[in-house]
Amino acid sequence: MTNIIVTKNERETKRVAAMFARSIIKELIFGKKAAVVALSGDLGAGKTAFAQGFAKGLGVKEPVKSPTFVILKKYDISKHKTKTTRYSLLATRFRHFYHLDCYRLKNTQDARSLGLAEILKNPANLVLIEWPERIKNILSKKQTIAVNFSHINETARKISFN
Numbered sequence: 001m002t003n004i005i006v007t008k009n010e011r012e013t014k015r016v017a018a019m020f021a022r023s024i025i026k027e028l029i030f031g032k033k034a035a036v037v038a039l040s041g042d043l044g045a046g047k048t049a050f051a052q053g054f055a056k057g058l059g060v061k062e063p064v065k066s067p068t069f070v071i072l073k074k075y076d077i078s079k080h081k082t083k084t085t086r087y088s089l090l091a092t093r094f095r096h097f098y099h100l101d102c103y104r105l106k107n108t109q110d111a112r113s114l115g116l117a118e119i120l121k122n123p124a125n126l127v128l129i130e131w132p133e134r135i136k137n138i139l140s141k142k143q144t145i146a147v148n149f150s151h152i153n154e155t156a157r158k159i160s161f162n
């Protein structure tokens with residue numbers, strides 16, 4: 001089933017992303033590999049904005065910047081243990097949040113040199129990937145939740161969850 005949401009500005013996209021993060025962590029309590037959220041869509045469609053809201057929803061305190069130039073950024077989520085169920089559930093599984101932007105990766109070899117294969121194996125990792133098409137050879141469908149972004153106009157974006 002596909003759910004489609006239209007957002008009218010960046011703030012709405014961030015809010016949707018934070019809600020999405022909270023809803024998936026409730027369902028991802030167990031897993032043998034990392035959990036991947038794959039964000040597809042054109043430049044400027046709102047993937048990084050979504051990543052920022054998503055991280056906030058997870059309880060990552062550090063501001064999330066676009067990783068385009070660094071490709072990969074790691075955030076600690078192990079210290080966000082609070083009394084609320086949401087974070088204690090999260091703490092049982094995920095230790096690290098990775099934000100990855102594959103736009104500049106040319107091939108799977110580039111991804112391997114980042115140590116990505118290892119990152120994707122670790123069930124304690126929650127990995128959000130922009131431009132996942134670039135590394136589809138090393139992503140398993142089973143571990144991946146896909147989200148697609150498209151422009152409707154200058155300020156409206158369509159976000160589809162599969």
Ligand code: ADP
Nearest residue numbers: 007008009010013043044045046047048049155
């Ligand atoms: P991407 O990572 O997909 O290239 P960004 O999130 O970096 O896209 O940029 C999205 C741009 O579009 C930002 O400048 C943002 O302010 C703008 N924008 C306008 N409307 C929206 C919306 N509904 N959702 C997200 N971003 C929006």
Ligand code: MG
Nearest residue numbers: 047048066130
């Ligand atoms: Mg981006």
